[in-house]
Amino acid sequence: MGFQYANVLFGLLFGVAFVILNVAVLSRILAPRIKDPAKETTYECGEPAVGSAWVRFDMRFYTVALVFLIFEVEVAFLFPWAAVFHHFSKIGGLFAFLEVFVFVAILGVGLVYCWAKGDLEWVKSTSSGEAAVVPPAPRGELRAP
């Protein structure tokens, strides 16, 4: 046990201490304090914010995130394979390659399904058959369905 995880722990503590030192300690000591209403805005030297940041996001983000989650789990299973593929390729890597090829191909079917059903389309057609064209969003807001 130990040495690698000690490194991880050290890196973690160093990262936390770095943030706390810079944000909470050093900036308080070094930064000049001049009050200005412009400093209170969301984007201090950018666009003026319009509306609240708490807008409802479009449902289609959710579908994309769901599909992403499945393929993320797939990738998690590919890491152990990738770690030993070099070793297996020396003793006949065709089987190792084919196994993962089948694994990815089965999930490729799912990707094709989502693609064909239009889940990956950004502008979806509605059940009434009309194309649901995204109306121009109000400035600074994402469109809510």
Added chain:
Amino acid sequence: MNIDFEIIVFYALAATGVVSGAMVLIARDVVRVAFWLLSSLSAVAGLYLHLGADFLGLTQVLVYIGGILVLILFGIMMTQRDPGLVKLERKSTRSMATGVGVSLVLFLVLASVINSVGWASRRPASATPTTQDLGTALLTDYVLPFELISVLLLVVLCGAAYLARRRVEQSHA
């Protein structure tokens, strides 16, 4: 690194996980609930690492924190109609009783399973990276489960896409 330090790390992680998990239940603001969940899941990932299961710990970070928690935050952003004002309300006594009952049954099932497993009383003396061993297992003894996982993920993918699609159509109609 002596044994005392490891015990301190374990109890720190376990306490973080349990307290954060309790805060998930106690907190009223749904966004705060999500962030307490982040803390709880991180502590569990830390416990995996502490037990020497490095691949499992990092997968926990990748999938649960990087994926599922983001999905939960997406869900919050997409459902809150009156943002910032909606707090989780206290449920009625009846639904509280149902929740407590279900939790109790689940707890008893888990406790009996955990008790019936003969756990190794000590961790492996040396924590070696487990990713290569997992890969070897997936390519030799566990070929069929490996491919079945793919089929399972396919079913989940199609089902999730189907359910999400139905909702989208209803919201447009």
